[in-house]
Amino acid sequence: MLTKDFLYSLPDNLIAQYPANERGESRMLVLDEVRKISDKKFKDIIGYLTSDDLIVLNDTRVIPARLFLEKETGGKVELIIERILNKDKLIAQLRSNRKLKLDTFLFLDNKKIFQIKEKVDDMFLLCYLGEDEIMELFDRSGHIPLPPYIKRVDENIDKERYQTVFSKKLGAVAAPTAGLHFTKEILEKISFEGIDSTKLTLHVGAGTFQPVREIDITQHKMHNEKVSISQKTVDKITATKSRGGRIVAIGTTVVRALESAVINGTLEPYEGETDIFIYPGYEFNIVDGLITNFHLPESTLLMLVCAFGGRNNILEAYSHAIKKEYKFYSYGDAMLIMNKGK
Numbered sequence: 001m002l003t004k005d006f007l008y009s010l011p012d013n014l015i016a017q018y019p020a021n022e023r024g025e026s027r028m029l030v031l032d033e034v035r036k037i038s039d040k041k042f043k044d045i046i047g048y049l050t051s052d053d054l055i056v057l058n059d060t061r062v063i064p065a066r067l068f069l070e071k072e073t074g075g076k077v078e079l080i081i082e083r084i085l086n087k088d089k090l091i092a093q094l095r096s097n098r099k100l101k102l103d104t105f106l107f108l109d110n111k112k113i114f115q116i117k118e119k120v121d122d123m124f125l126l127c128y129l130g131e132d133e134i135m136e137l138f139d140r141s142g143h144i145p146l147p148p149y150i151k152r153v154d155e156n157i158d159k160e161r162y163q164t165v166f167s168k169k170l171g172a173v174a175a176p177t178a179g180l181h182f183t184k185e186i187l188e189k190i191s192f193e194g195i196d197s198t199k200l201t202l203h204v205g206a207g208t209f210q211p212v213r214e215i216d217i218t219q220h221k222m223h224n225e226k227v228s229i230s231q232k233t234v235d236k237i238t239a240t241k242s243r244g245g246r247i248v249a250i251g252t253t254v255v256r257a258l259e260s261a262v263i264n265g266t267l268e269p270y271e272g273e274t275d276i277f278i279y280p281g282y283e284f285n286i287v288d289g290l291i292t293n294f295h296l297p298e299s300t301l302l303m304l305v306c307a308f309g310g311r312n313n314i315l316e317a318y319s320h321a322i323k324k325e326y327k328f329y330s331y332g333d334a335m336l337i338m339n340k341g342k
Contacts (some may be wrong), residue, residue, distance in 0.1 A: 001216070001217050001279065001280060001281075002185060002215060002217065002221075003050060003214065003215060003216075003217050003298050004202070004215075004247040004298070005311070006217075006297060006299070006302050006303055006306065006315075007297045007298055008219070008297050008315060008318055008319070008322075009297075010297065010322060010328060011322070014322065014325060014326065014327060014328050014332075015149055015150075015186070015327075015328055015329055015332070016212070016327040016328065016329060016330070016331035016333075017150055017151065017152060017330045017331070017336060018157070018331060019157070019161040019162075019180065019341070022333075023161065023165070023180070023181070023182075023183050024042060024181060024182065024183040024185070024186055024189055025041070025042070026041070026042045026181050026327075026332075026334050027039065027040070027042065027133055027326055027333040028040045028041060028042045028043060028044065028045065028118050028181075028232075028333065028334040028335065028336055029065065029317060029320070029321050029324075029326060029333070029334070029335045029336070030048065030335075030336045030338075031309055031313060031314075031317050031336070031337045031338070032337060032338050033153050033302045033338050033340050035296050035309075035310070037316075037317055037320050039324060040323055040336075041280075042181045042184060042186075042333075045186070045190075045291070045300075045336065046190055046193055046195075047178055048190055048338065049190065049193070049195045049288075049297045050195070050245070051193065051194035051195055052116065052240070052243055052244070052245030052246070052315070053195055053240070053245045053246045053247075053248055053289075054195075054197065054198060054236055054237060054245060054247055054248065055190065055195065055196075055197045055198075055239040055248045055249075055250055056195050056197070056198055056199070056200060056233070056247060056248065056250060056254045056258065057166055057179060057182075057197060057198070057199045057251045057254070058085065058165075058176040058179060058199070058200060058201065058202050058250065058251055058252045058254050058257070059164075059167060059168040059169055059199040059200070059201055060165055060167060060168075060169055060170075060171055060172040060176060060201050060202060060253075061163060061168060061169055061170045061171070061172060061201050062095065062144065062145070062163055062172045062173065062174065062175050062204075063081070063135075063138060063142070063170055063171065063172065063173065063175040064138050064139065064143055064144055064145075064165070065081045065138060065142060065145040065206075066078065066079065066080050066135040066142060066143040066144070066145040066146075066154070067079040067081075067108065067114065067137075067138070067142055067143070068154040069106040069107060069108055069114070070105065070106070070107045070108075070144070071096075071105070071107070072104075072105055072107065075096060075097065075098060076096065076097070077094055077095070077096045077100070077106055078095040078096070079092050079093070079094055079106070079114070079126075080092060080095075080145050080173055080206045081138065081172065081173060081206070082205050082206045082321075083206065083298075084125055084134050084135070085125075085224075087128070087133070087134065087204075088115075088127060088128045088129075088134075089126070089127060089128065090125075090126050090128060090134060091120055091123050091124070091126075092124055092126055092206075093122070093124075093206040094123075094124050094125060098294070099226040100116055100124070101116070102116055102117065102118065102119070103115060103116060104116045105129075106126075106168050108137075108141060108159065108328070109141075110305055111130075111315060112129050113128070113130050113137070113204045114126040114127065114128060114129060115127045115129060115335035116271050117137045118338055120270060122210055123130070123206070123207075123208070125224060130157065131216075133260075136311075141305075144158040144159060144162050144176065144204075145173050145174065146162065146330075147174065147209060147321045147329065148209060149329055149330075150298070150329075150330065150331070160332075161180065161331075162175050162180070163175065163180075163181055164176065164179035164182065165182060165183060165184050165187070166179065166182070166187070166199070167179075167333060168199075169201050169203075169228075171201075171203035171205050171226065172203045172205075172245060173203075173204060173205060174202040174204040174205075174206070174208050174209070174226075174284065174330075175204070175330065176202070176204060176250070176251045176253045176254070177293045177330045177331075178250050178251030178252065178291045178293055179250050179251055179327075180330075180331070181291075181334050182250070182295045187265050192275065196236065196240075198232070198233045198236045198237070199220050199233065200227070200228065200229045200230070200233050200251040200254065200257050200258070201226075201227065201229075202225055202226070202227050202228075202254070202274070203225055203226045203259075204225060204253055205223055205224070205225045206223075207222075207224075207225075208223070208301075209224025210223065210318075211298065211299070212233030212298055212299065212303075213299060217279055217303060218279075220277060220300070221275070222275040222276065222277040222300065224273040224274070224275045225253075225256075225273065225274055225275075226273055227257045227260060227270055227271070227273065227274050228270070228271050229257060229258070229261050229263070229267075229269055229270040229271075230269060230270045232339050233269075234261075234267050234269050237258075237286065238267065239337065241286075246288035246289050246338075247287050247288050247289070248287075248288065248289035248290070249287045249289070249290050249291070250289065250291050251290075251292060252292055252295075252301050252304050252305065254289075255272055255284075255290060255304060256274060256278065256304070257270075257274065258285075258286040258287060259276060259278065259282075259284065259285060259286060259287070260274035260276045260286045262286065265285065267285070267286055277300060277303075278303070278304040278308075279300075279303040279304065279306070279307050280303070280305050280306050280310075280311050281307070284307075284308065284339075287308070287339075288337045288338070288339050288340070289336070289337065289339065290305070290308055290309075290336070290337045291335070291336050292334070292337070293329060293330065293332050293333070293334060294307055294321060294326065294327075294328040294329065294332055294333065294335060295326070295328075295329070296320065296329065297315050302314075304336075305337070308339070309337040309339075310339055314337075315339075317335070321333075321335075
């Protein structure tokens with residue numbers, strides 16, 4: 001299967017630059033079990049769930065992972081942290097108008113703060129030269145790492161709206177965006193209707209924005225991301241499956257986490273990393289329903305969604321969403337895809 005098989009054309013004005021005026025007020029395109037398309041509001045989600053179902057949330061929390069730095073020459077460099085290796089080394093994504101050379105020093109407020117040591121795939125190994133702990137630096141000087149298709153600097157609104165209301169465990173450099181639609185009130189209504197929920201953690205890395213550069217998608221190598229799935233979550237999912245209920249994943253990160261933790265057909269507790277790449281032809285073990293946003297053309301996230309809902313069905317739904325002027329990407333509208341439970 002080719003990367004170009006997941007190409008579609010999107011007008012720039014449909015790329016959401018800000019969240020909806022109120023959390024939970026987004027639109028929602030529904031692709032149901034018989035692949036009928038419906039236009040709804042996100043708050044209608046409760047009507048598509050039953051008390052036998054279980055929703056699974058990703059409780060990762062976004063860190064202020066972006067720094068705006070300078071080279072000794074005054075050239076601008078943008079840094080987005082991928083992960084901290086130890087007290088003086090980290091992996092990061094760097095963006096600059098010119099090619100970055102090894103051993104280059106990077107400055108913050110006229111102080112040497114990092115030195116570029118190695119190229120690591122599409123990222124860089126940096127040596128930290130500051131006096132504080134690395135996370136203290138980011139807490140003090142970091143910015144919310146808005147995706148590259150949001151063409152503005154982060155603002156105060158993003159400190160709240162680029163986090164889910166159930167975020168808890170610090171470690172992501174991008175939000176699990178399907179969760180951004182939920183308000184505490186919506187979650188309370190879901191609970192009131194007898195619909196249970198559970199949480200896992202997948203810390204979204206900077207690699208989530210890396211493009212697929214291979215012509216053949218099977219040659220693409222995914223980035224690693226940290227995952228944590230507890231015994232409690234496994235028990236809830238197993239019980240839901242046993243009673244014939246559906247597992248509804250809130251976002252592609254939840255899908256990847258759950259499918260990574262299946263061993264010989266059985267879901268197990270998991271602490272570790274995943275580089276699972278899900279694309280059409282993949283047979284899902286756990287997930288029966290998916291709430292997600294609309295994803296970039298030729299992206300691994302779109303490939304996952306096409307694996308779940310069928311490529312032709314998804315691209316038809318995307319065409320419908322464009323005609324109806326849904327908003328796309330991280331701050332955009334939602335999509336609900338339901339499969340028949342096993």
